[in-house]
Amino acid sequence: MTLPKYQKVIFYLLLTVSAVVIFAPAVIAFSMSFMPNQDIMSGRIIPTTFTLDNYVAVFDRFPLFNFLLNSLIVSVVIMIGQLVLSSLAAYAFVFLEFKGRDILFFVFIATMMVPFEASIIPNFQTIRDMGWINTYTGLTLPFFAMAFGTFLLRQSFKQIPKELKEASEIAGIGDLKFYLTVVLPMAKTSLVTLGVYGFLTSWNMYLWPLLATTDDTTRTVQIGLRQLQSQEQLNEWGVIMAGAIIVVLPTLILLFLGQKKLQKGLAEGALK
Amino acid sequence: MSDLTVQIDKDYTKEFGKAKKLQRLKSFFKGVLFLLPSIILFSVFLFYPLFKTLYLSLFLTDASGATTVFVGLDNYQAIFTSPLFLKSLEVTFLFVLYTVPGTVIVSLFLAVLANEKLRGIGIFRTLFSSTMGISVAAASVFWMFLFHPTMGWLNQLLENLGIEAIGWLTDPDWALISVSISTIWMNLGFTFLILLGGLQSIDSYLYESADIDGASYFYKLRRITIPMLSPTLFFVITVSFINAFQTFGQVDMLTRGGPQNETNVIVYSIYQEAFRNYQHGAASAQAIVLFIVILLLTLIQFKLGERKVHYQ
Known part of the structure; x- marks a missing residue:
């Protein structure tokens, strides 16, 4: 299906205009992060001089490195927790037959009807009563179990031929070994997709880290950015933008690398 | 024997x-x-x-959130007669009304554009999905500047066009619209990605046979693309609804619920009540209202989507 030339021109025009509009807020921020303050105040688009002062300032005046490390730890721990728990649950739903499986599957579906925001008050009390405020445990543990991840992996485990499971039973291979040596390697693509998705959403989490941290020890970078924005004087936009750019860089890179896989995986998990 | x-x-x-x-x-x-x-x-x-x-939600609580007096449904009665909570419900519904159609229409437009097999289309796809990788906090910072009364680009643009400046985040008439615009931008990436996936799974022979019949571009869009995409569209609409009801971060960063509670959406209201006013009982009653709304939306999704749709 090739388009006539004039249609092609229209498409490229629309695509370019849309891309400019959509990417503008990020590009403006990126450009501002390299501007000296007087450039920003005078409303320039392109900096007169290129400076890294804003980046130096934000790391210097602010425990940004600490926050980045916290976010990295939190996101990786949540990602691993979700992968382990979702894959174990998906394995049970696909390869094990037992009484009550359908009821349990329904319970998993039911969890999608409970928004985290609606249960945040008791969750905060739980974390506080356990003494988990300002700990990585408090920041990560509530997010390990995940119905969406379980469904996504269940979809992919279903592609694995049942004959393999039967053969492994005859050969006397146990379920745990079958799960580790056959199922997980065969579902690598879906695991990567879920991992990227889990990392992205955890890195960008906002409400829970706001509640579960009260000091800088385990504070994540999103809440750090909130602090930066409210503490900095409003005429220091360059510094704030430098902070924001640092915050989005890891997830943007991850997204650019994994966009194709993510798109396919999310559509599969969502629509099957 | x-x-x-x-x-x-x-x-x-x-x-x-x-x-x-x-x-x-x-x-x-x-x-x-x-x-x-x-x-x-x-x-x-x-x-x-x-x-x-x-x-x-059936109790009064002390500052630590421990229950003190059983009050039955009083909390519910109180919130449904409180002008503040009613305002919050109104704001939430308006916010949903602004953001859901906005997000879906713009994303659909982008997805249809990016579904063409053109050279370099991959770059556009990546750019359009990019807002998915930008966190609420960072996106709010970006928009905070754009909305800035004097330095912000939006007002500078208006000034160049000879239009009077707008107090994007400070004018009660504009604040919710501004927050909605930034929210639509934040949600575009994810919605675009899902819709593009849906478009790509439409069988290409449908278009080929339409081409043989000499169908126009818009005819194909209306008669093939949109109907074939409807399950995906349906999924995207419900997820957008649910997301809109759960909005918190951009309100916290951009307006703190103000001015005059014009952007005090329900989750922000719950947060204020529970963690600023320490009224865990009343906040819980609000949370139950939120839960019921989301429950109904999810049930509708399951019912109409015939369980085709699974999402967190």
């Missing part, structure tokens, strides 16, 4: 039945074992909090 056979057969069946029962019990335990980590965490952080929220 025949008696003996029967006896053996009987024993054998009995033993067999026992073994089968044992086997079943074993497989039950194995199944539960694989599911146990998820079940425990769902119980602690999802089902228990749900009932606890319901329980808390």
